[in-house]
Amino acid sequence: MAEAPVLRVQNLRVNYTTRPGLAPAVNDVTFSLRPGERLGLIGESGSGKTTTAMAIMRLLRPPARITAGRVLLGDRDVMSMNQSQLRRVRLSEVALVPQGAMNSLNPVMRVGEQIRDGIAAHGGQREAAQIRTRVAQLLERVGLPPDVARQYPHQLSGGMKQRVAIAIAASLQPKVIIADEPTSALDVVVQRQVIATLAEVQKQARSAVLLIGHDMGLVAQFAHTVGVLYGGRLVELGPAEQIVSSPRHPYTRMLVDSLPELEGKQRLVGIPGLPPALSAMPTGCPFHPRCPWAFDACRASMPPTLEAEEGRQVACHLYPKHSSLPEPPAPPPAQEPADRDAAEAGHV
Amino acid sequence: MSVALPTATQEVEPPEGGILSLLRRGRRDGRVTGLLIGGVVLFVCIILFGVLGPVFVHQSLAQVGAVDPNLPPSGAHLLGTDGQGRDVLAAMIYSTPETVKIGLIAGAIGVGIGVVLALLAGFFRGPVDAVIGAVSDSLLTIPGIAILIVIANHLTQLTAISLGLAIASLSWMVPTRLMRAQVLSVRERTYIAVARMGGESELEIAFREVMPNILPFAAASLVWAVSSAVLASVGLAALGLGTGDVSLGSAVYWMMTYSAVLRGEWWWFGPPMIIIGLLFLSLLMMSLGMDRFVNPRLNDRG
Amino acid sequence: MRTYVVRRIGLLIVIVFIAFTANFLIPRLIPGDPIQAELAQQAAITGNQGVNIAAAAKALDAKFQLDKPVWQQYLAYWDDLFHLDLGYSIQNYPETVGSEIRATIFWTFGLLGFSILVAFVIGCLLGAALAWPTAPRVIRALGPFFMVLGSIPQFLIGLALIFAFATILRILPGGGVIESTQVVAFNFSTIFDILHHSILPAAALILGLIGSWAVGMRGMMISVLGEDYILFAEAKGLSPGRVFLWYGMRNALLPQLTGLAVALGTAVSGAILVEVVFNYPGVGFLLFQAISQKDYFTIQGVVLVLIATLALTLFIVDILYPFIDPRVRYEQ
Numbered sequence: 009m010a011e012a013p014v015l016r017v018q019n020l021r022v023n024y025t026t027r028p029g030l031a032p033a034v035n036d037v038t039f040s041l042r043p044g045e046r047l048g049l050i051g052e053s054g055s056g057k058t059t060t061a062m063a064i065m066r067l068l069r070p071p072a073r074i075t076a077g078r079v080l081l082g083d084r085d086v087m088s089m090n091q092s093q094l095r096r097v098r099l100s101e102v103a104l105v106p107q108g109a110m111n112s113l114n115p116v117m118r119v120g121e122q123i124r125d126g127i128a129a130h131g132g133q134r135e136a137a138q139i140r141t142r143v144a145q146l147l148e149r150v151g152l153p154p155d156v157a158r159q160y161p162h163q164l165s166g167g168m169k170q171r172v173a174i175a176i177a178a179s180l181q182p183k184v185i186i187a188d189e190p191t192s193a194l195d196v197v198v199q200r201q202v203i204a205t206l207a208e209v210q211k212q213a214r215s216a217v218l219l220i221g222h223d224m225g226l227v228a229q230f231a232h233t234v235g236v237l238y239g240g241r242l243v244e245l246g247p248a249e250q251i252v253s254s255p256r257h258p259y260t261r262m263l264v265d266s267l268p269e270l271e272g273k274q275r276l277v278g279i280p281g282l283p284p285a286l287s288a289m290p291t292g293c294p295f296h297p298r299c300p301w302a303f304d305a306c307r308a309s310m311p312p313t314l315e316a317e318e319g320r321q322v323a324c325h326l327y328p329k330h331s332s333l334p335e336p337p338a339p340p341p342a343q344e345p346a347d348r349d350a351a352e353a354g355h356v
Numbered sequence: 357m358s359v360a361l362p363t364a365t366q367e368v369e370p371p372e373g374g375i376l377s378l379l380r381r382g383r384r385d386g387r388v389t390g391l392l393i394g395g396v397v398l399f400v401c402i403i404l405f406g407v408l409g410p411v412f413v414h415q416s417l418a419q420v421g422a423v424d425p426n427l428p429p430s431g432a433h434l435l436g437t438d439g440q441g442r443d444v445l446a447a448m449i450y451s452t453p454e455t456v457k458i459g460l461i462a463g464a465i466g467v468g469i470g471v472v473l474a475l476l477a478g479f480f481r482g483p484v485d486a487v488i489g490a491v492s493d494s495l496l497t498i499p500g501i502a503i504l505i506v507i508a509n510h511l512t513q514l515t516a517i518s519l520g521l522a523i524a525s526l527s528w529m530v531p532t533r534l535m536r537a538q539v540l541s542v543r544e545r546t547y548i549a550v551a552r553m554g555g556e557s558e559l560e561i562a563f564r565e566v567m568p569n570i571l572p573f574a575a576a577s578l579v580w581a582v583s584s585a586v587l588a589s590v591g592l593a594a595l596g597l598g599t600g601d602v603s604l605g606s607a608v609y610w611m612m613t614y615s616a617v618l619r620g621e622w623w624w625f626g627p628p629m630i631i632i633g634l635l636f637l638s639l640l641m642m643s644l645g646m647d648r649f650v651n652p653r654l655n656d657r658g
Numbered sequence: 659m660r661t662y663v664v665r666r667i668g669l670l671i672v673i674v675f676i677a678f679t680a681n682f683l684i685p686r687l688i689p690g691d692p693i694q695a696e697l698a699q700q701a702a703i704t705g706n707q708g709v710n711i712a713a714a715a716k717a718l719d720a721k722f723q724l725d726k727p728v729w730q731q732y733l734a735y736w737d738d739l740f741h742l743d744l745g746y747s748i749q750n751y752p753e754t755v756g757s758e759i760r761a762t763i764f765w766t767f768g769l770l771g772f773s774i775l776v777a778f779v780i781g782c783l784l785g786a787a788l789a790w791p792t793a794p795r796v797i798r799a800l801g802p803f804f805m806v807l808g809s810i811p812q813f814l815i816g817l818a819l820i821f822a823f824a825t826i827l828r829i830l831p832g833g834g835v836i837e838s839t840q841v842v843a844f845n846f847s848t849i850f851d852i853l854h855h856s857i858l859p860a861a862a863l864i865l866g867l868i869g870s871w872a873v874g875m876r877g878m879m880i881s882v883l884g885e886d887y888i889l890f891a892e893a894k895g896l897s898p899g900r901v902f903l904w905y906g907m908r909n910a911l912l913p914q915l916t917g918l919a920v921a922l923g924t925a926v927s928g929a930i931l932v933e934v935v936f937n938y939p940g941v942g943f944l945l946f947q948a949i950s951q952k953d954y955f956t957i958q959g960v961v962l963v964l965i966a967t968l969a970l971t972l973f974i975v976d977i978l979y980p981f982i983d984p985r986v987r988y989e990q
Contacts (some may be wrong), residue, residue: 067892070791091898098895106893111886114905115985116912125904126894160984176894494673497972501927502961503680509949509957510685587811591931594813596950608813612935617817618832620825629817633810640809 012082013040014183014216015064015102020077022059022068022240024286031289033059033072035240038313041184041216046207048219048231048248050263052283056240057220058107061188064218065102066094081183100130103177103215105170105187105206112173113161120157123147123176130180146175149212150205167198171205181213188220203230224263228252233319236260239284239294242313246320256322256333258301293325300336301326392645398638402631403456409449417446418602429623436623439614447607448627454516455604456635458589461520462527463582469524470531470581471574475562477532478539485536492529500526504588508597519592519599523585530584531577535570542569576646583639590632604628604635663977670973677965681958682735686728744959749951755959758944763963765835766940770929773860777867778918784868785875786907789883801872808869813931816862820935823858831855833937859936866928867921874917878910885909912983915975922968 022034034056041047051057062068064079066086079086081101089097098104106112114122120143127139144154150171161169170190177185187206191199203226210217221227228234228248235245236259244257255261262279281298284290290297296306305311305325313323316331326333379388416422425441427433435444473492477485507522508514542548543566551565592598593605594612601610607628611617616625726734738745744755781804787793788801807815824832831837835855836848882888883906891905933942941960948956 065893067889095895095897098893100895104890104893106886106890112890114887114891114909116908116983117904125891125896125900129894129896129900162985173890176890490672491676494669494676497673497923497969498677498965499923499926499968501930502964503677503684505945505949505957506681506684506961509952509954583809588927590811591813591927594931595934595946608817612817617820618825620821622821625817625821629814632814636810637806640806 011043013080014043014082015041015218016078016080017060017064018078018080020060020063020079021075022056022063023073023075024071025073026071027287029287031284031286032075032240033286034063036313037077037237037240037242039235039242039245041218043183043216044210044214045233046210046217046219046231047233047235048221048227049235049237050221050224050227051237052222054283054285055237057222057237058188060237061104061186061218061220064186065098065104067104096130099126099177099182100180101182102184102186103180103182105173105177105185105190107189107192110166110169110193113169115161117160118157119147119159119161119164119172123157123172123179126176127179142179146179147172149178149209150175151201165198166194167202170194170202174202174205174209178209178213178215182215184218185210185213185215186218186220189222190219191221191223191226199226206230224252225267236263239289240286241294241310241323242321243295243324244322246322250320254332256316256320256327257295257324258299258326258333258336259295261333293323301334389645391641395638395641395643395645398634399642402452402635402638405631406449406453406456409445409452413443413446413449415446415450417443418450420601422446426621426624428621435627436621438610438624439616439621440610444624444627447602448604448631451602451604451607451628452631452635454599454602455586455589455593455632457516458520458523458599458603459582459586461516462523462585462589463578465521465524466527466581466585467531467574467578469528470535470577471567471570473528473532474535474539474570475566478536478543479558479562479566488532488536492532495526496529500584501588501591504592505595505597508592514597514599516599519589520585523588527581527584527588531574531581534577535573538570538573539566542566576643579639579643579646583636583643586635586639604632608632662980666973666976670969673969674966677969678736678739678962679732681962681965682732686731739962744962745955747948747953747956749948749953749956755955758956759941759959759963762939762941762944765938766929766933766942769856769859769933769938769940770863770925772856773863773929774867774918774922774925776860777864778871778914780864781868781871782875782907782911782914785872785877786879786902786910788872788876789879789910790902801876804865804869804872806869807865808867808873810866811931812862812866812928813935815865816859816932816935819858819862830858832858833935835939856938859932859938862932862935863925863929867925870921870924871914871917875910875914878913879906882906882910912979915979915982918975922971926964926968 017040018038020034020037021032023032024030037056037060039047049057049060059068059072062072063074064086066074066079066089068074074087077087081097086094086097113119117125120140123143123146124139127142128134140157143157147154147156152168152171152175156164156168156172161172164172173190174187177187185206190206191202194202206217206219207230209215217231219227219230228251231248233246234248234251236243236251236257238259244251244255244260246256251260252264255264259279266279279298284294284297290307292308293299293302293306293311296302299306303325309325311323311325311327313321314327315321316327419442421441423433423437423441423443425437425439427437429436433443433445435448438444438447473488477488503526504522508519511518511522539562543561548561548565551561556564589598589603590605590608593603594608596609598606598609600606611625611628742756744759747753747755747758750758784797784800784804787797820832823830831854833855836851837855888901888905891901896905929940930942930945932938933940934946937943941963945957945960947953948960
């Protein structure tokens with residue numbers, strides 16, 4: 009693991025410029041990916057996880073805009089690339105497995121053509137026969153028969169479509185694959201299969217993978233490293249098994265607690281309250297209105313990100329005073345409306 | 357799904373505070389746009405031109421041979437005279453209401469038929485819906501003007517009423533389609549079920565509960581129907597199938613017959629063209645404005 | 659697929675049947691005897707053509723078998739239609755209506771077909787450009803401009819064009835299709851002359867037709883550009899042109915094609931008067947002459963041919979559509 013990172017995201021900040029006074033959708037996010045590493049980013053909707061992915065690929069649409077930070081691909085700054093440089097980098101070095109398996113393929117183009125399209129755009133093989141074998145190879149690698157190439161997307165199931173998307177993402181053996189909730193809208197069994205396919209492809213191409221999702225169980229199983237996003241902030245980052253076994257941030261802890269256990273009695277604990285809206289971001293730590301551990305400092309100031317040990321970050325006022333997450337001071341607040349009020353009262 | 361839908365009483369209740377405050381409220385929530393107001397104002401101006409004009413200009417000047425032909429505008433004839441010896445201004449004043457009248461008659465009847473058929477189709481569905489749908493779909497693909505030519509050609513006496521009826525018989529399909537979709541969505545709302553449990557018959561529900569909710573759509577289709585009726589009547593009259601000599605369409609017919617354009621008599625061919633153009637412009641503005649009124653979600657998009 | 663074709667053929671037959679039957683019934687449902695009235699009027703207008711009237715009256719009697727019951731008349735009507743016999747023209751007796759239409763319809767096909775095609779292409783390109791968030795202001799202004807032009811009758815545009823280019827500027831002919839001095843032959847100068855005369859009528863139709871397609875295309879394109887597959891195409895590093903044309907336009911265009919078919923009816927209605935305005939010798943102009951001459955047979959014939967042609971075109975578009983749109987093809 010001593011290799012230089014393939015992707016470094018440093019102090020990334022993304023703002024929606026529709027209205028002034030809107031909190032950043034991504035706020036000061038920093039992480040890096042080594043070759044072959046699998047990093048999972050977890051967060052509720054609105055936590056900025058998809059925005060982070062799109063920002064790395066520079067695919068944000070207005071009014072979203074990157075307002076600070078750097079994204080380094082090897083030693084090149086993605087932020088300073090022009091459009092044609094970006095096009096060259098996309099797919100060949102950073103590839104996307106998109107969200108929404110249902111709609112990410114062009115409905116009027118055969119699957120093979122859509123795979124070929126990306127290869128051709130990067131000056132790949134030009135001979136027809138060669139391309140055909142390449143397409144067949146790619147399809148085989150994601151577990152699809154070669155005649156899928158001649159079919160149209162609507163003839164495929166959701167899982168097959170997502171495999172095609174993975175095949176496209178892997179077609180040029182990119183250094184980084186960003187999988188943005190690749191399993192949303194798929195049923196549980198198919199979810200596992202798609203994740204397994206992603207892992208398979210990742211191993212063969214030796215790509216680093218940034219997997220984005222909201223399902224702690226699914227992500228933690230796949231990833232070596234897990235990052236937790238809340239309100240646009242990366243609140244905790246660390247090795248997957250440590251994140252699950254000894255979470256440090258209260259939010260992570262509550263996410264882990266909400267995982268259903270396979271054996272023993274179900275201890276399903278949801279997290280009370282709602283994630284904050286950008287227009288009503290609480291002062292201080294964005295999580296404090298929902299946090300049973302919260303104390304005065306949490307309402308007053310944003311906790312800095314601390315790196316206690318190599319590869320383990322947390323942004324919480326409990327640290328460095330504590331070395332691990334203490335037991336909560338009081339039972340978690342139960343009523344949702346009260347929480348909502350608190351969130352609103354705290355809004356700037 | 358039904359959470360955001362307003363309840364029946366809210367929708368059917370008459371608005372408080374009269375037209376002006378209603379307008380002000382509509383303006384504020386973006387449902388009444390400048391386009392709609394502009395279109396209505398322009399349309400009213402065109403009607404006023406025909407209504408108030410006779411006060412200043414006598415009808416006799418609009419008759420063939422009343423004045424010397426082909427005179428450019430002067431103090432005596434503000435818009436000159438045409439090749440048939442009519443004062444152009446007078447001809448316009450007496451032609452405009454005729455054309456608008458045909459449009460309104462045909463539009464109102466067409467939309468009236470549309471409302472009834474939409475309610476029937478939307479409420480009884482099944483075979484009733486299928487038959488109405490099939491007939492309207494077939495009629496939609498037939499060029500209306502062709503049938504109208506045959507009808508108009510056989511009417512011994514073309515009046516605003518008979519022509520309006522003929523045009524209306526071919527302009528109910530689009531309103532029916534539009535409002536049927538609306539009826540289908542309204543009938544699923546909760547208060548309809550309440551009314552049904554209250555013992556109202558299907559027909560009562562259709563006309564008493566559902567109809568008020570499709571009236572905005574009826575208004576929107578009315579603009580469309582008037583516009584297409586005016587288009588048809590102007591077209592027919594320009595082909596020589598008009599209701600006598602006083603209509604905007606027959607003004608076009610005569611100026612084409614006498615090649616007014618090639619002769620450069622702009623005061624003759626200009627006014628009917630401009631009035632027809634303004635009439636369609638006002639209808640276009642209204643229908644664009646109505647789109648927002650009927651579908652406030654459009655406001656979100658740029 | 660097969661049931662789709664069968665159903666579509668069924669619809670074609672129903673449409674043609676309804677339209678042709680209406681065409682038969684309307685004159686008989688309207689009170690009075692329009693045919694006699696017409697003949698009398700005809701005699702009054704063209705007193706010097708007594709021969710024609712007598713012959714036409716005989717033709718009329720034979721044609722309509724007015725002494726026989728209505729159902730027999732109806733059968734005879736269909737019998738004639740199957741033999742493509744549309745009767746004799748009154749205005750140009752003894753020419754048949756069929757030959758009149760044959761002589762004019764190609765002008766209409768040419769003018770209308772060309773104009774619709776050009777307007778469709780321009781309208782779709784313009785609409786797509788309007789959907790592009792960074793379209794230049796000039797293009798943005800074109801949207802409302804063509805919308806207004808699309809709302810007024812096309813013959814008004816035609817008259818305005820004649821005034822501007824034929825009366826004032828005198829650079830284009832304001833009517834007809836061929837100069838009277840032109841020796842008609844299949845050569846370059848004849849073709850050039852025809853094209854020269856067709857510029858203004860085609861322009862009137864095109865200007866009037868662009869608007870509705872541009873509006874429709876803009877709406878389609880805006881919704882298509884928001885689709886996930888556009889984002890994914892960009893993520894593949896495709897050029898903006900490729901994304902715009904092959905991922906955007908191709909998807910937005912397909913629903914437009916059905917619109918094209920539906921808009922044909924409007925286009926035909928508009929073209930009739932545009933032909934009249936320009937004295938363009940197509941079926942529209944023939945219809946106009948027939949109306950002013952009260953030429954009953956010709957009017958009927960032209961109307962029938964218009965309806966049949968349009969229904970057939972719609973049918974062809976519907977049948978071809980599945981081959982263009984893979985989604986429809988396999989859903990059947």
